[in-house]
Amino acid sequence: MCGFFGISSNDLEAISESKFQNQRLYLRGPDANGVKTNSEGTLKVVHHRLSILDLSNLANQPMINETDNSKWIAFNGEIYNHEDLRDKLLKKGVKFKTTSDTEVLLKGLCLEKEKFIEKISGPFAFAFVDEKRKEILIARDSSGEKPLFFNECEYGISFGSDLIQVSKAFCNNPKLSISSAHEYFLYGSPRFPHTIFNNVNQVLPGNYLYISLEKHSIKKESIFFSYERSSFNKNLSNSKYLTSKLKKTLFKSIKQQSTCDREVALLLSGGIDSSIVAAISASTLSKVNTYTVNFRDHNCQQDIINARLISNYFSTNHTEIDIEEANPIFFEKIIKKIDLPITDPSLIPSSLIFENLSRDFTVALSGDGADELFGGYNHYQYLSFIKIFKIILKKLPKLREDFIVKNFSPSLRGRNWLGIPGRNLEKDPLLVRQILLNDEIQNLFLKEFKYQKRINPFTSFFNESIISNALKLDFYDYMSAIVLQKTDRASMLNSVEARSPFLDKEVMDFSLKLEDKMLVDCFSRKKLLNNLADEIIPINIRKLQKKKFGFSFSTNKLFRKKVWYEYALNTFNDAKFPINKKQLIKILEKNLIGENYGQILYSSIMLIKWMNVNDLSFL
Known part of the structure; x- marks a missing residue:
């Protein structure tokens, strides 16, 4: 939706105006921009708006509370349940001057502070300023769809949507972290909460921070959401009932996410996730616009055929973006726009599709999150088999990492599974997505360095279910840290807001109450979504959806x-x-x-x- 950047410092006047100017921030919000400074002159926030709800100037930001101008907000994201929240606030006597979700968020925070965050459904990152209390509340959504970085140092604290801008707030030549670079090659991204920059962190998904405007530093950090699958509802074992419940929950999510003052498009890859979104959208919207990308020289023709079949059946307004070949020129164009390095190669086709889509649309729905919430990856099935023999496997001798490095090439598919023998999977889940091993990464750098493993705060504690542990790892280490970063940059840097119905609050809550057996077993994965797809997608198309390549290609x-x-x-x-x-x-x-x-x-x-x-x- 938008982008914002702020600095809190006693030396604010000494900071160059150029620090607040950023082309990437403009691309996030090209429709309007605003600047706000606190009364003491120690805080300055800039905001760039991509207008989606209430296109009037009254909804521009930073937005000030008209009944108490000491409270104001800069917000990036969308509150999908803003109408319900507005109704509840109206009953409490709160008055509104716009129809925007930003004002709902502002008034809710004025009334309830951080307690209001738990009521929000949607992707968000915001900075809520309370000058009387001399504090800033910054928060990030549960799954990390919207970026939010901060840099705390002796000169003050900077925060915002753009990593490079935040890192350069107090110096012109910020340095990268060799530990983060090591993790970049190890896991695909630096460990939460770290970033590629030294001493610059990100607000954890599902967390909020309070910043002191007196000390210009963080004074409190708390969590409002955690991906935990430990409290299963044992009564939820009726597959037919669960499929019906999932359908209703997704129906509500898609309807909410399609409600805005802009026309909405749908990314249609040909797989079941986006096909389900297309099918439900067709029953809720008068017109459905679908987009897919066709790399003619890559193995994704079946996906293109599937997307066409879905489009024809549900009568969508379908657009295929034909690309003969992804070229280095376009890759370099992407690199000049992004504020952090992204290891997901689908950044290229995603950027292509959003660039083309942006000519006619500002909002797009995707299927992000379905695999991590409903057990969509192949390794969940493999782990279901391993679970049967886990006691025996745990007693086998563990293979040393140097032995694996010496005898098995990183190019060997499935090499990470060599880490299974001798491993306690309940406490130490297998990192199936690991790119390189530590010794191999050491050989990449011509610099004396000994990597010290950093703990991921989200994945420090696991339960007895190896499937649940794998789902949690993928939710944070892959989806939040890599996939959603890719989607956000590919979309927002083309001034498009990407939305995922599967990451809706109610859909996530529903998923987390399900036992492993309702999601995946030795013979099938994504069981509930497949049941739903069988119900709403024609059988001739379903037979072709067993294998899917997606918006990607072979590197x-x-x-x-x-x-x-x-x-x-x-x-x-x-x-x-x-x-x-x-x-x-x-x-x-x-x-x-x-x-x-x-x-x-x-x-x-x-x-x-x-x-x-x-x-x-x-x-």
């Missing part, structure tokens, strides 16, 4: 193409930081002859190019 094949091979080679040779160029070129050559190193190559090129474009270096 292994990509770097075997001459243009991308040469681009990678030039990138490695031009790297400005101490990375092992010989090792990366060796990997590039191995990929060329058939070994699969595409993900490692993509992640390496992304980091090198992003650092070069932004003139960044390590501490």
Whole structure:
């Protein structure tokens, strides 16, 4: 929806005006911008608006509470249940001057402070200022759909939607963290709450912070949501009832998310998640607009066929974006726009689809979150088998990491599963998405460094269910940390708001009450969603949806193409930081002859190019 940035400091006057100007922030909100300073001149917040609800100037931000101008807000996101919340506030005597969800959030926070956050359904990041209490309340939504960073140092504290802007608030040459770079290659992103920058953190999904306007520092941090699947409702074992309940919950979610003052489009990949959203949308909207991307040189033709079948059956206004080949020129265009390196290669097709979609639409629905909430990934099935033999597997000798590095190449598919023997999966879940092992990452950097493992606050505690643990890992370490970051940047930097009905508060609450067996077993995954799809999608289409490629493409094949091979080679040779160029070129050559190193190559090129474009270096 928007973007904002703020600085709280006693030396605010000494901070250059250029620190508050940012092209990426403008792309997040090109429709209007505003600036607000507190009465003492120690806090300044800028806001850029992408108008979706109440397009009038009255809904611009920062928005001030007209009955008490010491309270005001800068908000990025959407409150899907704003009409229900508005009605409840009206009954308490609260008056409104706009129809925007921002004013509902502002008035709710004025009345109930942080307690109001738990009532919100939707993606959000905001900064609520209370000058009388000399504090700022900043908060981020439960799944981390909207970014929110902060940089606390001796000069004050900065916060906002753009990582680079936040990192440069008090210096012109912020340094990157070698520990975060190590985790970037280990997990695909730095461990929460860290970022790629040294001493710059992100507000954890489902958390809020209070910042003191007197000390210009954090004075309190609390949590309002955690992905926990421990309190199962044992009565919810009737598959037919659950499917009906899921349908009603998704129906409500999609209806709420389609309600705005802009026309809505739908990203249709051809899989069951987006097809379910399309099917339900067709029953709630007078017109459904669907988009898909067709990379003609990649293995995704069945997805295109599925998307066409869904579109024809539900009579959607369908658009296919035909791309002959993803090229380095477009990749470089993306890198110049993003504020952090992203290891998910689907950033390229996602950016392409949002760039085309933005010509006609400002809001788009996607299927993000369905796999993590309803058990959609293949490894959940594998873990269901492993669960049967977990006692035996735990007693087997554990394979040493150096043995795995020496004898099994990172290109070997499924190598991470070698970590199963001797492992207590209830307390130490398997990292199935791990890109490289520690020793292999050490070989990538020409710098003396010993990585000290950092604890992820979300995944420090697990229960006895290895399936639930895997779902939790994927929710935070993959979906929140990588997928949603990719979707946010691909959409917002094209001035489009992406929404996910599966990440609605009620849908998430419903999912977390389900036992593992209602989601996945040894023979099937995403069981409830498949039941729902069988009910609302024609059987001839369902038979074709068993395998899906999605909005992505093979990076292994990509770097075997001459243009991308040469681009990678030039990138490695031009790297400005101490990375092992010989090792990366060796990997590039191995990929060329058939070994699969595409993900490692993509992640390496992304980091090198992003650092070069932004003139960044390590501490």
